Amino acid sequence: MGRGRTLRAAAALAVSGLLTSPLLAGTAYADQKDPKAPAPPAKMSQIGGERLGTPGVQVQLKPGAPKLPGPDALTARSWIVSDAATGKVLAAKNPHWQLAPASTLKMLFADTVMPKFPKNQKHTVKPADLAGMGVGSSLVGIKENLTYTVHDLWLGVFLRSGNDAVHTLSAMNGGTKATVSQMQRHAKELNANDTHVVTPDGYDAPGQVSSAYDLSLFARAGLRNADFREYCSTASAQFPGDKGKDGKRATFGIQNTNRLLSGDYDIKPYPGIAGVKNGSTTNAGSTFTGMAQRGDRKLLVTVMHPEKAVHNEAYREAAKLLDWGFAAADKVEPVGRLVGPRSEDDGTGAVSAQGKRHKGGQGSTQAALDSTGSGSTWTAVGITGGAVVVLGAVALVVRRRRAAK
Known part of the structure; x- marks a missing residue:
């Protein structure tokens, strides 16, 4: 068959609905690529599942599952949406692509x-504690002596992403190198x-x-710690x-720079948000890991380096992934999983060093996450006049401020 007849036949099948879309078939599908954008490596780590090391979007939709937002809506070079409790990965794009993390590394x-x-x-802060910070670092305003x-x-670390707070804690911990x-x-x-x-x-x-x-592993590990949960969910x-x-x-007010938690002039707090951490640098672009809850479902999402140059774009894309994840969670087959620590999980689900098999490598992590809310909505601590704001049950009320340049 000639090339023209082949194309006409394919077009006819597509119109008739007999040619199955790769997305509907639940396989990887290609994005509309910007020729100037860097390409992911052809081979990446397969920890958590073979498909997670395959370039492109990975999703396995069941009948009736909502489609993922299109490539114009999800421009990030890499993203992943997963169940925070079970570790099941609902969908991902280049999740093992090694990229600059910015302040999400603070997790x-x-x-x-x-x-x-x-x-x-x-x-008590010494001058040496604050040495070595990069030019233009984000600061909470720590003063010597x-x-x-x-x-x-x-x-200071979680709300203002303060590198001065990180360096002070590092000094207490034996120094930056250690x-x-x-x-x-x-x-x-x-x-x-x-x-x-x-x-x-x-x-x-x-x-x-x-x-x-x-970054999703770091967030999931941190959320097992009650103090971590408190800090990452504090709005102000x-x-x-x-x-x-x-x-x-004297004291002064600080507000969390996670805009899905604190809001901004052009974006509202995300219903049910409970942290986790955002970042932005020249090399990394914008990065964000967030956790949100609806009912008993807790989802994690990480977005790295959106290509669309729009204010708060990383948060917008994270919110779209969370919306999709909550709608699709029971209508997709997992394409991989978030593994547990080496002490619990060797990355394959095999028996741990303690001789106990942790189902999907998530046993103690799931128990810890489940126990935090006892099946109820997580809380976010908004320290403003001692108020505790319950996210997901009521709207988070914060003063919207224009984003810092």
């Missing part, structure tokens, strides 16, 4: 360092093999990479400032 920093210091421990609690510092080494070891323990840590705060550095898959808080003439410390 790994928190996983590594947070368990080491009690919240009420105090630390002033004293802060560990609780204050973690609010902290980076510990973060790298912890990444390996979490089976996050796409990640190479150079800076503890996620600031751009040669060779520093992570992946949407690994008061932060210690300078001493006045009377010797008393």
Whole structure:
């Protein structure tokens, strides 16, 4: 058959509905590619499932499942949407592509360092604590020779993505070099093999990479920790400032830069949002990992480097993936899974070192996540006049501020 007749026959089949779309068939489908955009590697890690190492969008729709938003709506180079409790990956695009993570790497920093210091421990900041921060770093406003609690510092890390807070905590932890080494070891323990840590705060550095898959692992691990959940879901808080003439410390308000949590002039808080962490640098573009809940369902989404140059685009694409995930969760076959730590899961679902098989490599993680809400909606802590705002049950009320340039 000639080429023209072949094309006409294919067109006829498409019109008649007899030619099955790859998306409807549940296989990978190609995006409309920008020829200038970088291409993902032909081979990537297959931790969590073979399909997760295959370039392009991976989804397995059952009959009646809603379609994913089209490529014009999802422009990120890499993304993944998964069930936070079970670890099942509902859909993904290049989830193991190693990309610059920006401040989403602070989730790994928190996983590594947070368990080491009690919240009420105090630390007086030395000039050396703040050395080595990159030019243009995001800051919460920590001052030399002033004293802060560990609780204050973690609010600075999560709400303002403060590199000054990260460096202060790193100094308490034995220094930046030691902290980076510990973060790298912890990444390996979490089976996050796409990640190479150079800076503890996620600031751009040669060779520093992570992946949407690994960032989801970091979020999932962190959400097992009640303190992590508190900080990543705090919408606003008061932060210690300078001493006045009377010797008393003033405070100033800080707001979470996660716009699906705090809102912005052009985007509303996402219903049911409970964290987790956002980032933005020159190399990384915008990155975001979020967790949201509807009923008993808790979904994780990570978006890395949207190509569309629109304000708050990473949040918009994350919200679209969450909307799709909640609608499609029971109508798709998983295309992979988020593995557990090495102590629980070798990445294949095999028996752990303790001799216990964790179903899908998620046993203790699922139990921890399930117990946090006891089947009810998670809460987000908005420290504004002591108010606790329940997200998903009521709307989060925050003052919308124009995004910082």
